[in-house]
Amino acid sequence: MIKIRNLYKNFDKLEVLRGVNLEIKPSEKVVIIGPSGSGKSTMLRCMNLLEKPTSGEIIFKDQVINDSHVDINKVRENMGMVFQQFNLFSNLNVLENLTLAPVMRHRLNKDEAETKAMELLKRIGLPEKVKNYPNQLSGGQQQRIAIARALMMDPDLLLFDEPTSALDPEMVGEVLELMTELAQAGMTMAVVTHEMGFARQVANRILFIDEGMIVEESYDPNDFFDNPQEERTQQFLSKIL
């Protein structure tokens, strides 16, 4: 689905990513953990070129997307992203938030988009919020709608950048529940998170990133948490578990 080859990213003199290699296959759920400042969010943001890689290649569905000839908007249509701060469009109501991209990008006409939006709102349990504006919703509701907004484009891959970190504790559950449901439905997901319970339950691969490199990688989440191999991973897990 997506391959990262030898990815480097500098912000001025600061080296944030120092040679990351990763391949995510269809319907894999990859959870990325690591201390703050380790580069995990930057790596995720490089995947849809919200950050431009300093060097290296991002290959999405057999196309090198960080090539200047690629129409990045076309690529992003197939790659959804969910943000820590939800980032719903504050000048648009819920329905308009959901239908904007598919209509503007000519995926669906207005009626089709509205029908699909209503279906998704029912699925996430918020059909009555269709005419509300984002500032009238709780954080958990906003984030579920942000996920629905990404789903409107039928993405092949969903990127989650700490989707529950800005939520009040009692709202984390509803968002994780929706993400778990998506995972079970076969969505390909890359999730940066601090929710270790979610990682254990949903991930089929865990990456531990520190200082811009993948330090440890495991296809067995329970084993990863119970028997971390690297000393750096052990230190990190001992602090947060």
Add this chain to the structure above:
Amino acid sequence: MTVSLQAIVDFIQNNFIKDDYWKYLTNGFSITLQVTFFAFLIGFALGIFLAIIRVACKDLSPSWKTPSGFLINLLSKISNIYITIIRGTPTTVQLLIMFNVILINLHNLKIVAILTFGLNSAAYMAEIFRSGIQAVSAGEIEAARSLGLSYMQTMSKIVMPQAFRNCLPAFGNEVITLFKETSISGFIGLVDLTRGAGILISKTFRAAPPYFASALIYLIVVLILEQIFHALERRITHD
């Protein structure tokens, strides 16, 4: 002291009614409104254009080597210089330069005034729009781009609507400032409301009535403009 009704009637008669004196004020007021309105249109359109050029240049940081990049960079540099000069010099001097130098062959005073005030207001509106655009959440812009929307689509659907909302109070101020600033039109001999009052004084030799009357007219229009902008603000906020 009692003021008889007759005295008030005489006062109005002598200062405003006699020889159609009031027409100096109403004709002048009409000129003031026309100059303000057309200057506003120029200032609004050019102001948005200048703001978008500067923001786009900053967002996209285009290369000087491509033709479109060269154009954006060049226009952005010109905008910066333009805004600096307009904001750094008095409007009265700009008006006199336009009248006596740049547009010396243009004999329509109204158009000279409209162009001057329009070009002047554009610089201020550009700065207002720019701050409104920059106050839009970077996260929402990223979210729009992450869904595949282009820079221009994001601008038109997310950034500009929010920028208008953000800058509406400052924008209202600028319209009021523009309206009042047209009162210097008399410097080039255009008979606006203020100059109309001046001419009236030269007929009646009484300064207070025409000046207070014109001040009252300015005040009433400003109050109306304030109400319009308050209503606009209420309409476009969803809080």
